[in-house]
Amino acid sequence: QVQLQESGPGLVKPSETLSLTCAVSGYSISSGYYWGWIRQPPGKGLEWIGSIFHSGTTYYNPSLKSRVTISVDTSKNQFSLKLSSVTAADTAVYYCVRSLVGATTSFDYWGQGNLVTVSS
Amino acid sequence: SYELTQPPSVSVSPGQTASITCSGDRLGDKYASWYQQKPGQSPVVVIHQDDKRPSGIPERFSGSNSGNTATLTISGTQAMDEADYYCQAWDSSTVVFGGGTKLTVL
Numbered sequence: 001q002v003q004l005q006e007s008g009p010g011l012v013k014p015s016e017t018l019s020l021t022c023a024v025s026g027y028s029i030s031s032g033y034y035w036g037w038i039r040q041p042p043g044k045g046l047e048w049i050g051s052i053f054h055s056g057t058t059y060y061n062p063s064l065k066s067r068v069t070i071s072v073d074t075s076k077n078q079f080s081l082k083l084s085s086v087t088a089a090d091t092a093v094y095y096c097v098r099s100l101v102g103a104t105t106s107f108d109y110w111g112q113g114n115l116v117t118v119s120s
Numbered sequence: 121s122y123e124l125t126q127p128p129s130v131s132v133s134p135g136q137t138a139s140i141t142c143s144g145d146r147l148g149d150k151y152a153s154w155y156q157q158k159p160g161q162s163p164v165v166v167i168h169q170d171d172k173r174p175s176g177i178p179e180r181f182s183g184s185n186s187g188n189t190a191t192l193t194i195s196g197t198q199a200m201d202e203a204d205y206y207c208q209a210w211d212s213s214t215v216v217f218g219g220g221t222k223l224t225v226l
Contacts, residue, residue: 046155046163046206048215059213062121095162105210106153106168113162 002026004096004111012090012118018083020114022096029072030054034101035079037070039092040113047092051101052079059101086118122211124218131224138194140221142207145188152190154183155206157220163206167192199225 008020022035029035036051036059050060052070060068064083072079083090094116098109124144132138142152152170155163165174167183170190180195190209194201202225207218 045220046208046217048217051215059215061214101210103151103210104169105151105215106165106208107155107163108165108168108174110162110164 002098002109004098004109006094006096006111006114008114008116010115010117012086012116013120014087014118015085018081018086018090018116018118020081020094020096020116021078022080022111023076023078024098025077027098028074029077029079030074033098034059035072036097036099036107037081038095038097038107038110040095041089041092049081049083049094051099053101088118090116091118092116122209122214122216124207124209124216126205126207126218126221128219129222129224131226132194132197134199134225135196138197138201138223138225140192140194140205140223142190142192142218143188144190144209144216147188147190147209148186150185150209150211152183152185153208154181154190154192155208156201157204157206158202166205194223197223197225201225
């Protein structure tokens with residue numbers, strides 16, 4: 001059974017960098033699929049942040065692209081998110097996900113979510 | 121940028137059929153997926169590639185996509201189906217989500 005588990009600080013100060021890691025179990029990242037991040041502000045809808053393939057190919061949401069870096073560590077079977085220059089608008093539950101990418105994109109496995117609050 | 125539009129809310133009586141729409145320019149030329157999210161839980165995909173139901177999803181969930189509209193249909197709606205539902209598509213190398221629809225079963 002594929003499982004994804006986010007980890008990282010729950011509180012980040014404005015202007016700093018948000019960093020989260022997603023540990024994958026039950027499936028090798030190197031075997032395929034894309035691995036990504038989706039966020040959900042409290043009481044609001046879903047927003048895709050970006051996705052990465054084990055080779056390093058990435059796709060990013062254009063609205064966040066200038067602040068986002070997604071990386072993968074196949075040796076640890078995990079991938080990470082960095083979001084720079086955060087503001088209160090970046091407060092959200094951050095989910096790590098598995099998906100295909102392209103026309104048939106859908107997200108079949110989700111982590112439990114990690115609430116990140118941006119506040120001083 | 122591409123946009124997907126969903127009604128904010130839909131109500132249905134138990135046992136009846138619920139239909140949730142998702143509209144976007146020439147959406148029928150793309151694949152649509154649908155996610156169910158219950159309070160405090162992570163979303164779950166209920167339909168992918170327009171009309172494919174993942175293993176473990178009840179047969180009462182079905183999907184269609186044509187023209188500018190994708191539709192999620194829940195037949196014989198149960199109280200446990202009350203949740204938020206989101207449509208999603210891929211456009212210009214990005215993932216797009218609809219704003220979500222709250223399904224109330226009453």
